[in-house]
Amino acid sequence: MVHVLVRDNNVDQALRALKKKMQREGIFREMKLRRNYEKPSEKRAREKAEAVRRSRKMLRKRMDREGF
Structure with missing residues (x-):
């Protein structure tokens, strides 16, 4: 709440x-x-794309912090 x-x-x-x-x-x-309604296959594809987006964002941030 x-x-x-x-x-x-x-x-x-x-x-x-x-x-x-x-x-x-x-x-x-x-x-x-x-x-x-979202089909289960569409949900899996969306969640996978979101995970890829998150991991790329974290990698970009890490590279910026380390100076690459």
Whole structure:
């Protein structure tokens, strides 16, 4: 559960905080994925592509840190 406190009746600030928390937890991404049915083969392909993307990103960061 995501909780946000509304201080001084400032709903706009609370809404921004809620959106930020939902973004961090990946709720928006999950809602987008669940909007339509995804075949198991498509899910495997998507997850594999995401893993490749993550590993390349980490490799790029490591290379930048080491000075290559």
